[in-house]
Amino acid sequence: MPQATAESSEQSTMNTAKADSQQSAVGQAPTAKTASQLPKEVLIKWLYDMQLIREFENRTMQAYQQAKIGGFCHIYTGQEAVAVGTIGCTNADDPVITAYRDHGHALARGMTPEACMAEMFGKTTGCAKGKGGSMHMFDRPNWLFGGHGIVSAQTPMGAGFAFSEKYQLEVIGIGKKKVTLCYMGDGALDQGCFHEAQNLASLWDLPVIYILENNGYSMGTAINRHTANAENLIDRAKGYGIRAAKIDGLDIMNIYNEFKPIVDDCRENSRPAFIDLKTYRYQGHSMSDPQKYRTKEEVDQYKDKDSIAKLCSDLMTMGHIDEAGWKSMRKEIADIVRGSVDHAENAPTPEPGELYTDVYANPEKNLSPTATYSHGTKNPLM
Amino acid sequence: MPQATAESSEQSTMNTAKADSQQSAVGQAPTAKTASQLPKEVLIKWLYDMQLIREFENRTMQAYQQAKIGGFCHIYTGQEAVAVGTIGCTNADDPVITAYRDHGHALARGMTPEACMAEMFGKTTGCAKGKGGSMHMFDRPNWLFGGHGIVSAQTPMGAGFAFSEKYQLEVIGIGKKKVTLCYMGDGALDQGCFHEAQNLASLWDLPVIYILENNGYSMGTAINRHTANAENLIDRAKGYGIRAAKIDGLDIMNIYNEFKPIVDDCRENSRPAFIDLKTYRYQGHSMSDPQKYRTKEEVDQYKDKDSIAKLCSDLMTMGHIDEAGWKSMRKEIADIVRGSVDHAENAPTPEPGELYTDVYANPEKNLSPTATYSHGTKNPLM
Amino acid sequence: MTTMPMIESDIHPAVDNPPLPVFLPDDQLPSREGDRIIQFREALREAMSEEMRKDKRVFLLGEEVAQYNGAYKISQGMLDEFGPKRIIDTPISENGFAGMAIAAAMTGLRPIVEFMSWSFSFVAADPILNNAPKMLYMSGGQFGCPIVFRGNDGAGGQLASTHSWCVEALYANVPGLKMAIPSNPYDAKGLLKTSINDPDPVFFMESERMLGDKAHVPEEEYYIPFGRARVAREGDAITLVSFGRPVNFCLEAAETLAAEGIDVEILDMRTIRPLDIESIIESVKKTNKVLVVDQSWPFASIASEVVTQICERCFDWLDSAPARLNTADVPTPYAKGLEYDYLPNPERIVDAVRSLVNA
Amino acid sequence: MTTMPMIESDIHPAVDNPPLPVFLPDDQLPSREGDRIIQFREALREAMSEEMRKDKRVFLLGEEVAQYNGAYKISQGMLDEFGPKRIIDTPISENGFAGMAIAAAMTGLRPIVEFMSWSFSFVAADPILNNAPKMLYMSGGQFGCPIVFRGNDGAGGQLASTHSWCVEALYANVPGLKMAIPSNPYDAKGLLKTSINDPDPVFFMESERMLGDKAHVPEEEYYIPFGRARVAREGDAITLVSFGRPVNFCLEAAETLAAEGIDVEILDMRTIRPLDIESIIESVKKTNKVLVVDQSWPFASIASEVVTQICERCFDWLDSAPARLNTADVPTPYAKGLEYDYLPNPERIVDAVRSLVNA
Ligand SMILES: Cc1ncc(C[n+]2csc(CCOP(=O)(O)OP(=O)(O)O)c2C)c(N)n1
Ligand SMILES: Cc1ncc(C[n+]2csc(CCOP(=O)(O)OP(=O)(O)O)c2C)c(N)n1
Ligand SMILES: [Mg+2]
Ligand SMILES: [Mg+2]
Numbered sequence A, B: 001m002p003q004a005t006a007e008s009s010e011q012s013t014m015n016t017a018k019a020d021s022q023q024s025a026v027g028q029a030p031t032a033k034t035a036s037q038l039p040k041e042v043l044i045k046w047l048y049d050m051q052l053i054r055e056f057e058n059r060t061m062q063a064y065q066q067a068k069i070g071g072f073c074h075i076y077t078g079q080e081a082v083a084v085g086t087i088g089c090t091n092a093d094d095p096v097i098t099a100y101r102d103h104g105h106a107l108a109r110g111m112t113p114e115a116c117m118a119e120m121f122g123k124t125t126g127c128a129k130g131k132g133g134s135m136h137m138f139d140r141p142n143w144l145f146g147g148h149g150i151v152s153a154q155t156p157m158g159a160g161f162a163f164s165e166k167y168q169l170e171v172i173g174i175g176k177k178k179v180t181l182c183y184m185g186d187g188a189l190d191q192g193c194f195h196e197a198q199n200l201a202s203l204w205d206l207p208v209i210y211i212l213e214n215n216g217y218s219m220g221t222a223i224n225r226h227t228a229n230a231e232n233l234i235d236r237a238k239g240y241g242i243r244a245a246k247i248d249g250l251d252i253m254n255i256y257n258e259f260k261p262i263v264d265d266c267r268e269n270s271r272p273a274f275i276d277l278k279t280y281r282y283q284g285h286s287m288s289d290p291q292k293y294r295t296k297e298e299v300d301q302y303k304d305k306d307s308i309a310k311l312c313s314d315l316m317t318m319g320h321i322d323e324a325g326w327k328s329m330r331k332e333i334a335d336i337v338r339g340s341v342d343h344a345e346n347a348p349t350p351e352p353g354e355l356y357t358d359v360y361a362n363p364e365k366n367l368s369p370t371a372t373y374s375h376g377t378k379n380p381l382m
Numbered sequence C, D: 001m002t003t004m005p006m007i008e009s010d011i012h013p014a015v016d017n018p019p020l021p022v023f024l025p026d027d028q029l030p031s032r033e034g035d036r037i038i039q040f041r042e043a044l045r046e047a048m049s050e051e052m053r054k055d056k057r058v059f060l061l062g063e064e065v066a067q068y069n070g071a072y073k074i075s076q077g078m079l080d081e082f083g084p085k086r087i088i089d090t091p092i093s094e095n096g097f098a099g100m101a102i103a104a105a106m107t108g109l110r111p112i113v114e115f116m117s118w119s120f121s122f123v124a125a126d127p128i129l130n131n132a133p134k135m136l137y138m139s140g141g142q143f144g145c146p147i148v149f150r151g152n153d154g155a156g157g158q159l160a161s162t163h164s165w166c167v168e169a170l171y172a173n174v175p176g177l178k179m180a181i182p183s184n185p186y187d188a189k190g191l192l193k194t195s196i197n198d199p200d201p202v203f204f205m206e207s208e209r210m211l212g213d214k215a216h217v218p219e220e221e222y223y224i225p226f227g228r229a230r231v232a233r234e235g236d237a238i239t240l241v242s243f244g245r246p247v248n249f250c251l252e253a254a255e256t257l258a259a260e261g262i263d264v265e266i267l268d269m270r271t272i273r274p275l276d277i278e279s280i281i282e283s284v285k286k287t288n289k290v291l292v293v294d295q296s297w298p299f300a301s302i303a304s305e306v307v308t309q310i311c312e313r314c315f316d317w318l319d320s321a322p323a324r325l326n327t328a329d330v331p332t333p334y335a336k337g338l339e340y341d342y343l344p345n346p347e348r349i350v351d352a353v354r355s356l357v358n359a
Helices: A019-031 A040-065 A080-087 A103-109 A113-120 A154-172 A186-190 A192-203 A234-239 A252-269 A296-304 A307-317 A323-346 A352-356 B019-031 B040-065 B080-087 B103-109 B113-120 B154-172 B186-190 B192-203 B234-239 B252-269 B296-304 B307-317 B323-346 B352-356 C040-054 C078-082 C094-106 C118-138 C185-197 C246-259 C277-287 C302-317 C336-342 C346-357 D040-054 D078-082 D094-106 D118-131 D185-197 D246-259 D277-287 D302-317 D336-342 D346-357
Strands: A180-185 A208-214 A243-248 A273-278 B180-185 B208-214 B243-248 B273-278 C037-039 C058-062 C087-089 C110-117 C148-152 C178-180 C202-206 C214-216 C230-233 C238-242 C264-268 C271-273 C290-294 C323-326 D037-039 D058-062 D087-089 D110-117 D148-152 D178-180 D202-206 D214-216 D230-233 D238-242 D264-268 D271-273 D290-294 D323-326
Touching: A040 A080, A040 A103, A040 A113, A040 A307, A040 A323, A080 A103, A080 A180, A080 A208, A080 A252, A080 A273, A080 A307, A103 A113, A113 A323, A154 A180, A154 A192, A154 A208, A154 D094, A154 D118, A180 A186, A186 A208, A186 B192, A192 A208, A192 B186, A192 B192, A192 D094, A208 A252, A234 A243, A234 A273, A234 B234, A243 A252, A252 A273, A252 A307, A307 A323, A352 C336, B040 B080, B040 B103, B040 B113, B040 B307, B040 B323, B080 B103, B080 B180, B080 B208, B080 B252, B080 B273, B080 B307, B103 B113, B113 B323, B154 B180, B154 B192, B154 B208, B154 C094, B154 C118, B180 B186, B186 B208, B192 B208, B192 C094, B208 B252, B234 B243, B234 B273, B243 B252, B252 B273, B252 B307, B307 B323, B352 D336, C037 C040, C040 C058, C040 C078, C040 C185, C058 C078, C058 C094, C078 C087, C094 C110, C094 C118, C110 C118, C118 C148, C118 D118, C148 C185, C178 C185, C185 C202, C185 C214, C230 C246, C238 C246, C238 C277, C238 C346, C246 C264, C246 C290, C246 C346, C264 C277, C277 C290, C277 C302, C290 C302, C290 C346, C302 C323, C302 D302, C302 D323, C323 C346, C323 D302, D037 D040, D040 D058, D040 D078, D040 D185, D058 D078, D058 D094, D078 D087, D094 D110, D094 D118, D110 D118, D118 D148, D148 D185, D178 D185, D185 D202, D185 D214, D230 D246, D238 D246, D238 D277, D238 D346, D246 D264, D246 D290, D246 D346, D264 D277, D277 D290, D277 D302, D290 D302, D290 D346, D302 D323, D323 D346
Parallel strands: A180 A208, A208 A273, A243 A273, B180 B208, B208 B273, B243 B273, C058 C087, C058 C110, C110 C148, C148 C202, C178 C202, C238 C264, C238 C290, C290 C323, D058 D087, D058 D110, D110 D148, D148 D202, D178 D202, D238 D264, D238 D290, D290 D323
Antiparallel strands: C037 C214, C178 C271, C230 C264, D037 D214, D178 D271, D230 D264
């Protein structure tokens, strides 16, 4: 089994001149809440969002098999606690960017299932009006900057959002202290631009957190076959003087407890962080993966530690929900997701003329020898 | 002063499953010679080569000022101990590759001053027949694979030579165990491809040694302004499970003592290494650098620790050379270098037709709408 | 059979005249007709496997090529046959492994680098454009770079804008490289075998949409020379110049047009550098009309280049302006209908031909 | 004076019709004649500084732009005026800082990214080609990318093959980007100011060989609209279409040719995307002959594109085949003589024009 089961988590202290400023964050610790102290509504919302993602992905797979969805389609099932838990530690206007396995982040960030499903159906009511597809979930009102298909291309951009917010605050004098979350798969570790991004983020004190969704595989390649010293990834980040931690990503309460202080600290002290979040994907890499690289037993082992089941049982123990409540929640979600499929089915396909819109914000003449560009219809999310 | 004076050197043990095989290298240690135990001829040759480089660069600067040399021209003065000392730890057929500040490596590797100078004069007797210039010193008979102008582009290639030699041995059954030396400036640390190269080298057990010629500046940018955690660069390499060491690069005897065991170990156990070699360049970044980013005092401090003066005085103490010998050596070298300038002056410029040669090894027809290609004249080094 | 002498690893072709491949004339190549029907992907695999059996210097590296048997099953079974030292899974480090392979080629090995998609080659643009095609020149003839870069190019099925690149328009600008773009399984095998033996860097473009295409591919070995177009269809109304996947669009369009009495001639260029301009001229002299069909964006594309060369070489034979039909000049859309409209599909070809022929 | 309204950072131009720049007609732009003689590099600096004074969203980043005052002294003094938060020295991480700047542009800032040379942009090819020009499309109009990438393009002085790229032939293929290539200080200022205000990504090419060129540049602010060529010289024998540095070669060649009684018309295109094809047509209708002079390699170059568009738009007005003159189709050599022969130098232009005019 290529991936350690990270029961414990380990944190570094920052190995830089900034170590002092860390103290203040530690100073705040007493006032910080642990997950179990959070209001019931918050915890129930986590469960709801995780189940929403799971149900949504079930329907996505169905629709894909019915050829209603095309292209590459990467299912988030199994990793729900990561998106919901980490986004649960942020503010609604903290920038978020991720890779192509992005439905979970979109929903956790507040995109409607309709906009998300319609996008995959290639319809005008999709978040990118059908131009982006599964890999390109953008949601401006919810501060989601994609959905990016080129492995690791989002990592310099992650630093860029942190830079931008800092610039706006310090140079223009608008905005506020923000943290950017930048998600990445373990395969993205091996791209050079991630190294460049980490160096820049550390050098320039950018509040960006790289969240490694370490599901143990880059497509069919187990992590120890694609990245060196895979058991100890946080050492690399420390090499840049970046705070780093390894967190069990299957238990959302644990994620909150370990991740929230880091978010607060990065925001307060304007520093980057790197989190190795151990998780697992239940489905293949994309919809066309025969999965010969792993055993059914391995998958089952992880399913036994399912993050939704775990949160549900925790919440039952805490008395926040009961069997009936859970059942009705699932029913409600099932209806909503089915509704999103119906919506996507019935939404209009783009007019042929939409091919030539949204290419330029200022579509002057003679930009192309063969095309005449114009402004697109208003994006439904705006 | 941006750069620590690394009096001491520090070495890591490899942080991987390969740790065992390291033991054997340690086992060999007793038989290894220290620099002072080396034959007199070897040590004298080091002094000769270092002085040759220095004298060569003096003439290069002169010729550049007289506009006999064009393009970008990066002077190696001050760093002589690095090229001579590290190459002194290798075999003549170990591959070597470096960046654009490459005259020193070329000479240390055995390129004739004529071929090196003529190249910069753009003459047919140059190592690249005048097509490459100062930044592109290639010497096939001496296993020098360039001279590369794009910062860090040589680092994946360095891994590639190590791969190739290993492949030839293990798959084709030819060749022998070799180590590749890949030189890089501190600015090259910040390029993504170096990260990719390190990961590949570690993952695939490639015997390549990355030699960071840490002269404290990337052009006008002091190292702590361009790379994070600059005081502790070897930690980054360790993050990849790569053996790493910090070595004072101004004392060639010290370089040999610390570097030779690493070379032997990497060769024997087929593993990469990373060496942070502290050095300093006396001249500007290139010939057109006003050098406002550093003080004359800083430069003088380093000149006080000049590596040639140090070796010379060590050899005098050891009785290997005396004032007269040193004087006649310098005279001999001055004559040779002057001869190389004369040679370069008088060598022919390329025929206009050479423009269209060496573009394709198999120059079939219709490769271009405007050009007809042919084979070039034989390279003078071959 | 073609004699393709092994080039000794210690003889660098640039140093003396290399023992160049000896090619049979087209009519002595094995027949394109037959009943050994295999897929495009199998033809590619066969080309690589045959060369690897003969020459240990040849190896394959790329993402998922080994244990996964290839993201698109092109290298299926090759790990079993050749082992992990010659069929090599890489991390997602295109710059790193392309750069490594270039160094290996400089020392005499013959790497085949698979890009899962050419769309992912931009992160490796520096080594593949600055090093591979220029090494021979920069080193004054000391080091060549016998390497093949290959992978899927062009739109797959709804892969949207970052995953649907036609890189040929960009990369073909660079001297020092060769470029082959087959349109069918037979050519895929013969061209890839030639590519592997060529002493220069070859950029070899496949198409996800054609990997399942089936046709007769001879079991025997054969090499298709670079720079020789194939007349995919004879006709006299107009010359269609194309390469890669759109050749098939042209063939489809030709059926419709034939029914209207318009007989088009279709040239499948097979290689872009070298470009068989003589065959184009010959055809244009017959038809006096030409349309270049190219699945890249139009601006400064191969189509623009072909039009320009036609002007340079047979301007006076043209009845009307040489024309081009490219992909729509927009990022690749995801939605199925938009993607279809975006491509130089048969309907668009039919329309374009009609208006050119009836003008 | 031009009114160039500030675009609010919370209004994205793609969402509603943006407040587009308002441009004066050419004849109302400040005079090109005058005695405020400054260098090309100063004109660039002035453009950036003026925009930075007006708009805090504009900032400059790149290698050595701040403390070193620019590798080529373009940004001299700007650190002093604007401080280190807006004039930002970067590590040698082109992919990293280009990607960062793209994100900053998506959130409404207006980055100017300096590549010390466009030759170094290949390591950043993925973000600049896959993200900047496609963001608006991929996001269905939610996020645009108002960014300027600028730097030296083309041969410097003997910089050899990896450092002498003309990237315009490659990059201009990509829809979603705009491209400006000035040939003189006056245009440099006016075009760069327009680039900074344009809501789309602009690829702006300078030339190390022109940075010291001097000319009158008005002190006042002015914006040169994209897509309007300038008639750099009037003539009737043939139309020379060019852009960037070779415009100056054309002007030099024109003197020699004029002495022989050949009066050439020279069009300086100024922007490549958009390309002012109307001005080309107008001139070709007058001269009936055209030569495109382009310092890129020929294959699938801007020159090929211009030739193709001329065929498409005014084929019947041509007396002879539209021609091109490019850099030699080889990697850039180091040796001085070879490098000179390699470029589309005045002698080569004279020869080409003579043979076209006398044909
Ligand atoms: C630069 C680049 N190379 C290759 C690919 C093809 N590819 C897409 S996803 C993927 C695997 C990535 O795995 P990981 O980063 O672990 O993310 P996960 O799929 O596990 O979420 C590969 C090889 C790509 N999109 N971009
Ligand atoms: C990718 C790339 N970006 C920028 C440059 C321009 N450049 C050449 S050398 C250099 C500084 C490199 O410094 P360092 O690596 O420390 O080497 P040193 O000059 O000190 O030997 C820069 C920025 C380049 N050649 N390649
Ligand atoms: Mg993964
Ligand atoms: Mg340095």
